[in-house]
Amino acid sequence: MVEVKKRVVNLKMFIDGEWKDAENQETRPVINPANGEVISYAPEGTAADARSAIYAARRAFEEGVWSGISAQERASYLLKIADKIDAYADELTQLETMDNGKPLREAGFDVGDAAACFRYYAGMITKPDGQTYHVADPMQAMVVREPVGVCGLIVPWNYPLLMSVWKIAPALAAGNTIVFKPSEVTPVTPKKLFEIFEEVGLPKGVANMVMGAGAVVGNEIASHPEVDMISFTGGTKTGKHIMKTAADTMKKVSLELGGKSPNIIFADADFETAVDYALFGIYAGSGQVCSAGSRILVEESIYDQFVDRFVERAKQIQVGPGSAPGTEMGPLVSQEHLEKVLSYIEIGKQEGAQIACGGKRIVGDGLEKGYFVEPTVFVNVNQEMRIVQEEIFGPVVVIQKFKDEKEAIKLANGTIYGLAGGVFTNNGAKGLRVIKKLRAGITWVNSYHPTYNEAPWGGYKQSGIGRSLGTFGLEEFQEIKQININLQVEPIGWFSN
Numbered sequence: 001m002v003e004v005k006k007r008v009v010n011l012k013m014f015i016d017g018e019w020k021d022a023e024n025q026e027t028r029p030v031i032n033p034a035n036g037e038v039i040s041y042a043p044e045g046t047a048a049d050a051r052s053a054i055y056a057a058r059r060a061f062e063e064g065v066w067s068g069i070s071a072q073e074r075a076s077y078l079l080k081i082a083d084k085i086d087a088y089a090d091e092l093t094q095l096e097t098m099d100n101g102k103p104l105r106e107a108g109f110d111v112g113d114a115a116a117c118f119r120y121y122a123g124m125i126t127k128p129d130g131q132t133y134h135v136a137d138p139m140q141a142m143v144v145r146e147p148v149g150v151c152g153l154i155v156p157w158n159y160p161l162l163m164s165v166w167k168i169a170p171a172l173a174a175g176n177t178i179v180f181k182p183s184e185v186t187p188v189t190p191k192k193l194f195e196i197f198e199e200v201g202l203p204k205g206v207a208n209m210v211m212g213a214g215a216v217v218g219n220e221i222a223s224h225p226e227v228d229m230i231s232f233t234g235g236t237k238t239g240k241h242i243m244k245t246a247a248d249t250m251k252k253v254s255l256e257l258g259g260k261s262p263n264i265i266f267a268d269a270d271f272e273t274a275v276d277y278a279l280f281g282i283y284a285g286s287g288q289v290c291s292a293g294s295r296i297l298v299e300e301s302i303y304d305q306f307v308d309r310f311v312e313r314a315k316q317i318q319v320g321p322g323s324a325p326g327t328e329m330g331p332l333v334s335q336e337h338l339e340k341v342l343s344y345i346e347i348g349k350q351e352g353a354q355i356a357c358g359g360k361r362i363v364g365d366g367l368e369k370g371y372f373v374e375p376t377v378f379v380n381v382n383q384e385m386r387i388v389q390e391e392i393f394g395p396v397v398v399i400q401k402f403k404d405e406k407e408a409i410k411l412a413n414g415t416i417y418g419l420a421g422g423v424f425t426n427n428g429a430k431g432l433r434v435i436k437k438l439r440a441g442i443t444w445v446n447s448y449h450p451t452y453n454e455a456p457w458g459g460y461k462q463s464g465i466g467r468s469l470g471t472f473g474l475e476e477f478q479e480i481k482q483i484n485i486n487l488q489v490e491p492i493g494w495f496s497n
């Protein structure tokens with residue numbers, strides 16, 4: 001593997017094909033969450049920077065330098081991007097680990113998925129996508145799909161590369177131009193992605209990136225009249241704010257938001273498999289995964305045995321810097337997020353829940369400068385507790401008990417969220433019956449977490465609006481136009497002449 005330096009050169013934004021500092025020259029440090037060191041400085045973009053990017057994207061859209069070329073040509077750019085991601089896979093993997101903290105193993109998967117996502121949409125955009133309708137003679141009705149226009153894409157820090165690609169690949173495939181905002185916490189890998197866009201020669205103004213604070217840059221993108229659509233991934237609270245802001249200019253809005261997803265374990269499940277996936281469901285990504293199985297619901301006859309085994313395994317998880325060989329779980333992304341997660345652990349204790357393992361920041365073994373938290377398990381919880389209802393977004397799980405199918409479903413659906421859910425059972429009919437009752441957009445039976453470019457991703461309830469990935473993910477970035485053609489061109493004679 002090519003070793004990436006500990007420090008990345010200071011970052012710049014990409015606006016209208018040029019690398020730019022913030023117009024006021026301000027910067028913000030980017031921190032390696034494994035050791036608190038400054039990796040780089042990123043421009044602290046302003047509303048004026050966001051407007052420059054929006055105008056560039058608008059001009060590029062109106063000139064048709066992207067929407068006006070053939071789908072085949074657009075696809076060839078996307079394929080070149082995928083090839084470059086593969087070519088830079090080592091570097092991207094290491095940057096992602098430095099930027100976000102996740103273990104190299106996880107970052108490597110994300111990089112592979114990112115390349116595959118560009119290839120997937122390159123293939124899809126060249127396929128037929130229109131429809132014709134049998135309407136009354138002499139009319140012929142048809143539908144064509146068109147790009148929405150200038151799309152504002154705003155993403156979080158937990159998958160800096162992959163969450164960017166889930167939006168950028170379909171948005172570009174559909175012929176849109178984009179104004180993209182990475183999280184201010186993790187701008188490093190997104191910047192590398194834009195270097196790739198430059199290398200493959202995307203026309204100027206097609207893909208623009210503005211860094212900076214959500215309340216400044218994000219807000220300008222969400223409110224500006226020249227932006228036709230906002231596609232946002234992040235917290236539910238921010239999503240609500242964006243939806244309200246975007247309403248003033250009636251933008252199309254797509255929201256991928258938070259979750260508090262249930263993982264239901266029946267007594268007839270394969271025990272070790274269920275424990276194994278339940279650990280993966282919560283501790284992968286240090287629990288900073290939107291679909292994390294953060295509420296484990298276990299049938300009462302195996303509850304004690306399950307908790308014992310789960311805790312035994314959780315204690316064995318190797319926590320450390322993402323770049324260290326053997327690390328299974330990395331740090332949280334930032335000091336601020338560490339404080340949030342630790343505060344939830346305190347809330348849980350005050351609410352009367354019992355810690356079965358973990359519950360503390362890890363400060364020994366040279367980890368004191370990073371943002372590490374022990375894999376944590378709460379038991380003796382009830383459905384009303386905040387640690388059961390609210391998204392903690394860290395390595396903290398609650399394990400609840402249920403007596404029958406009906407109660408499992410009631411508990412599973414008993415939060416404002418509806419992103420994901422899992423069921424473990426060896427009874428196929430029961431598995432499907434329970435899954436069909438879950439008010440959630442992404443579900444698994446005897447599995448947890450896998451995502452596929454081919455299949456739609458998104459939430460019910462307050463976990464979002466719209467879908468990423470698959471055909472649905474492309475359609476989010478398309479308008480549907482009805483075209484009616486009169487095949488007999490003669491006066492209609494409705495009014496007397």
Ligand SMILES: NC(=O)c1ccc[n+]([C@@H]2O[C@H](COP(=O)([O-])OP(=O)(O)OC[C@H]3O[C@@H](n4cnc5c(N)ncnc54)[C@H](O)[C@@H]3O)[C@@H](O)[C@H]2O)c1
Nearest residue numbers: 155156157182183214215218219234235238256257258290
């Ligand atoms: N459903 C999904 O697919 C999915 C995937 C990944 C993450 N998430 C969610 O993301 C959240 C964690 O990410 P986060 O802490 O970065 O979320 P966040 O909502 O704080 O920030 C997300 C992005 O929005 C920007 N932003 C913040 N305020 C804004 C404003 N007023 N206007 C416009 N933009 C603004 C931020 O700068 C950032 O780029 C979790 O809730 C997680 O569940 C959801």
Ligand SMILES: C[N+](C)(C)CC=O
Nearest residue numbers: 158159288289290291
């Ligand atoms: C969608 N996923 C699981 C890759 C990231 C969610 O946080």
